[in-house]
Amino acid sequence: MSLLDIRKFDSLSLKSHLSSACLVLLLVLFCIKAKSITLHSASSSSDFTPVEVHLAFTQIPNQIVVSFHTLNYDEKLLGFPMIKFSHKDRTLKGEFQTATLGNVVTQYGEVSHTGYDFNVLLSNLEFDKLYYYQCTFTRNENVSSDIYHFHTRTDPQSPESYETTVISYGDQGILNSYYVMERVKDYISKFYNSSQKNLFVYHLGDISYADDYPGLIYQAVWSWYMNKMTSIMPYVSYMVLPGNHEMGPLHHPYYSFELGFQALNHRFFMPLRNNSNFGHNMWYSFEYGPITFVSISTETNYPENFFPEYVFKGDQLAWLEQTLAKIDRKRTPWVIVTGHRPIYSSAVGYSNSHGIPDGQSVPVQQAFEDLLVKYHVDIMLVGHVHSYERTYPVYKTLVERKDNFHNLRYPIHIVNGAGGCIEGLTWSFMYHWGINWSAHIYNKDEGYGILKTSFNPQSKIHSLTFSFYSAGENQLIDSVTITKDDL
Numbered sequence: 001m002s003l004l005d006i007r008k009f010d011s012l013s014l015k016s017h018l019s020s021a022c023l024v025l026l027l028v029l030f031c032i033k034a035k036s037i038t039l040h041s042a043s044s045s046s047d048f049t050p051v052e053v054h055l056a057f058t059q060i061p062n063q064i065v066v067s068f069h070t071l072n073y074d075e076k077l078l079g080f081p082m083i084k085f086s087h088k089d090r091t092l093k094g095e096f097q098t099a100t101l102g103n104v105v106t107q108y109g110e111v112s113h114t115g116y117d118f119n120v121l122l123s124n125l126e127f128d129k130l131y132y133y134q135c136t137f138t139r140n141e142n143v144s145s146d147i148y149h150f151h152t153r154t155d156p157q158s159p160e161s162y163e164t165t166v167i168s169y170g171d172q173g174i175l176n177s178y179y180v181m182e183r184v185k186d187y188i189s190k191f192y193n194s195s196q197k198n199l200f201v202y203h204l205g206d207i208s209y210a211d212d213y214p215g216l217i218y219q220a221v222w223s224w225y226m227n228k229m230t231s232i233m234p235y236v237s238y239m240v241l242p243g244n245h246e247m248g249p250l251h252h253p254y255y256s257f258e259l260g261f262q263a264l265n266h267r268f269f270m271p272l273r274n275n276s277n278f279g280h281n282m283w284y285s286f287e288y289g290p291i292t293f294v295s296i297s298t299e300t301n302y303p304e305n306f307f308p309e310y311v312f313k314g315d316q317l318a319w320l321e322q323t324l325a326k327i328d329r330k331r332t333p334w335v336i337v338t339g340h341r342p343i344y345s346s347a348v349g350y351s352n353s354h355g356i357p358d359g360q361s362v363p364v365q366q367a368f369e370d371l372l373v374k375y376h377v378d379i380m381l382v383g384h385v386h387s388y389e390r391t392y393p394v395y396k397t398l399v400e401r402k403d404n405f406h407n408l409r410y411p412i413h414i415v416n417g418a419g420g421c422i423e424g425l426t427w428s429f430m431y432h433w434g435i436n437w438s439a440h441i442y443n444k445d446e447g448y449g450i451l452k453t454s455f456n457p458q459s460k461i462h463s464l465t466f467s468f469y470s471a472g473e474n475q476l477i478d479s480v481t482i483t484k485d486d487l
Contacts, residue, residue, distance in 0.1 A: 079139030109257030168384020170204030177420030205243025215254030
């Protein structure tokens with residue numbers, strides 16, 4: 001069995017109740033049988049096939065970046081990456097457009113091991129349209145992906161743009177994630193069959209958990225995860241941010257060129273990656289309906305960060321303050337900061353029994369909390385702790401209020417790291433009665449969050465509701481609604 005076969009191996013084998021250890025052993029045996037850790041042999045047609053297709057927003061509302069991966073690439077044979085797309089012809093054989101604009105082909109290290117990543121910009125899309133698309137190449141359209149579809153957002157100037165939905169979770173890999181993936185897939189399918197159109201997924205760091213496996217299969221696990229997500233990633237924008245598990249492989253043998261968040265910065269294309277002042281996925285911002293999302297790196301580029309050996313271009317804290325300061329709250333009344341590690345978590349190692357941030361939370365609090373309050377951030381949404389927890393509006397452990405969440409001054413912190421991973425759920429929490437700022441904790445099952453916004457034109461009130469659902473039973477576990485006056 002080749003490693004290409006490994007990458008196609010479907011982790012629905014979880015249904016056979018194999019333990020995590022058995023599955024890891026199985027992967028290692030596959031690699032030994034392959035007698036090589038290269039991802040492809042001599043060029044075959046399947047080596048060129050676009051796989052791992054996914055979408056992302058830019059900072060311009062009517063643009064989408066389409067990204068895909070191949071095992072091999074020959075520019076003379078294939079030409080440049082190209083997207084065929086149409087909102088009229090689902091077969092893409094009649095009336096369609098092609099895009100090669102801003103195509104970016106990247107690779108790193110030994111490409112026989114890491115493969116190639118491609119990104120193509122779709123620009124000037126029409127709002128509120130269902131588009132069909134296919135990934136291919138300019139010189140050989142016979143080498144192509146399946147046909148997928150996505151729905152563009154509504155016009156930001158229209159009243160419909162206030163109605164938005166965001167699915168979120170962090171810390172998701174190939175194990176313990178089956179039910180979350182199934183619930184999200186079903187949610188997307190039902191959503192597109194409804195009258196609503198504004199939807200995307202936010203993955204709050206720790207993607208695939210490839211670093212928890214033997215280093216020789218690091219790339220194979222990454223691709224295994226991406227292929228598992230083919231019922232989700234090609235159909236909605238899939239926004240990501242760096243977690244600690246994106247740093248690179250941990251277990252020998254591995255290649256040094258895989259370290260330093262390389263997989264994250266090649267497989268994905270977030271809004272500041274094409275900006276020459278930055279050129280990476282570590283932090284960025286974008287508007288979506290009535291929300292400005294500001295994504296930060298809790299892993300690098302601030303004092304006492306967790307991976308100081310990896311310094312990315314730009315001053316993150318200066319960028320963050322400048323970004324928060326220039327947000328037009330009339331255009332986007334809500335501001336949500338997303339990251340990976342929490343400031344507020346009741347889990348052991350993140351706060352003491354009195355609720356004072358401790359351990360890993362200390363440098364994150366020192367770097368970011370004052371800015372959150374200074375610029376009236378509404379929610380900080382993170383992962384890292386493999387459970388769900390929501391706080392009351394809080395600053396420096398002081399709770400603003402525990403009811404009537406209208407026109408808040410302090411942000412609510414939401415830990416949403418129960419996406420499902422090999423490490424399982426977080427069980428060790430401080431005594432809940434000793435922590436005044438903690439409103440709800442759930443660690444009995446994996447799950448996912450649904451964030452929705454709306455606006456009442458009669459009362460001139462904006463509403464934002466965050467709900468958390470368990471994966472196994474798909475039950476509503478917790479929900480909170482915050483409101484504010486229109487400016």
